[in-house]
Amino acid sequence: MEFQEKIRELESRVEDLSSLIHVTNIISSTLDLDELLGLVMEKAQEVMRAEASSVFLVNEELNVLECEVALGSHGDKIIKTIRLTKGQGVAGWVWQQAAPLIVPDVKKDQRFYSAADQLSGFQTKSILAVPLKNKEKIIGVAEVINRADGNEFTDYDLDLFKTFCQQVAMAIENARVHQIELEQERLRQQLESAKEIQQSFMPQKLPQGENGIFDIAARNLPAISVGGDLFDVLMLDDRHVGILIGDVSGKGIPAALYMARLMSDFRFYVQKHRDPGVLLDKLNDLLVDRSRHGMFVTLQFAVVDIWTGKIV
Structure with a gap:
């Protein structure tokens, strides 16, 4: 019986590794940031066996976290509407401390920001949140919410999600670099047109x-x-x-x-x-x-x- 459990555990971890490889393929399939985050977090939510997931990105101009992707039964009701300052909510705490966090029961944690639940009607029970880093700079925070089986998130879940988030951060950086290149090319074309007009x-x-x-x-x-x-x-x-x-x-x-x-x-x-x-x-x-x-x-x-x- 114990042997069979070990086999199932190994099979589950093989599936997790396969999912990480799949995420790598997703990253190479598109450079549209919204589409990319949606696809990656959908896969992360599936692998982490979570009811919902979200990604917050740092708006450096406003110095706040903004919700870019929110997946789950009520995600469409909070996306683009939630902004968090440093230290505000679980995501804000993770941003401020540059450290991951497992919250087994949000009702017992003062860091939980309940406004998102009030806005969406979703009931958050537990959260696993990880900072998104690009060369030691925090560019955002990713979260998975509520394990579907009702259990708490584990240290293994944390390690797995941290690996996911490394790929998410890489995807964000690649998409942003691509966007900058597109903008530079658009500007080059505009300057070339301006040059012709000036001449x-x-x-x-x-x-x-x-x-x-x-x-x-x-x-x-x-x-x-x-x-x-x-x-x-x-x-x-x-x-x-x-x-x-x-x-x-x-x-x-x-x-x-x-x-x-x-x-x-x-x-x-x-x-x-x-x-x-x-x-x-x-x-x-x-x-x-x-x-x-x-x-x-x-x-x-x-x-x-x-x-x-x-x-x-």
Whole structure:
């Protein structure tokens, strides 16, 4: 009889190991965080023979734990609604202490936070909670609730769930890295589009002097995808060409937007004021009225006689 019990125990542990391998396959099957946590915790709940399970993740901006996944008969009623501070509830205590915890009877433990039961109608009896760690940093807390057979969670359950949670933490990190990579790629594409738009503001064809007196050539290569460097070349009449060169303070999108507005203003005012001093005064007054956050621009404007090649 004792021998048969040992056999059943070994078979159960083999099944547990098989489940851990299955979780590894789940982790490699998707990088969507919500789907991943749902699949992994569903398996964890099955292996731990628990009635419910949940995952709380640290919101570093708010410095709270937020419920990301809640599985069980009433899980949908509490997900995304429960927030815990450090030390609040069992999960908050585990976060604060960076240590796992078995609560055999929540009615006898003051750390239990009953609001979730009141909200969902679920009755929590016992909890096994483990911190989720990424390189010694606590990123969340995972819980399984109520053993289905009514027994208390054991030290073996704790060791098994800790192994699960190592994989859960790895899955979370992989999904977050993937999300960051997707966001970086989206930003790269947006910057590339912004670069193309910005380049379209630059003159696409440059006027040239007659009889080989002079040639005009220009090239704009921003240090990053977009920036505040600018130039423009406009025929003012059949003999004079206006050349504008400038640099907006700062870099990136703000400088590029400032530059685009300035180019529009220049092309408007240069039709009315060809004298460099008058034109730059007009632009300066406009920029002073509009200036925000201390941004400024350095500009040079010259009018060239294409018949003589001289600046007038």
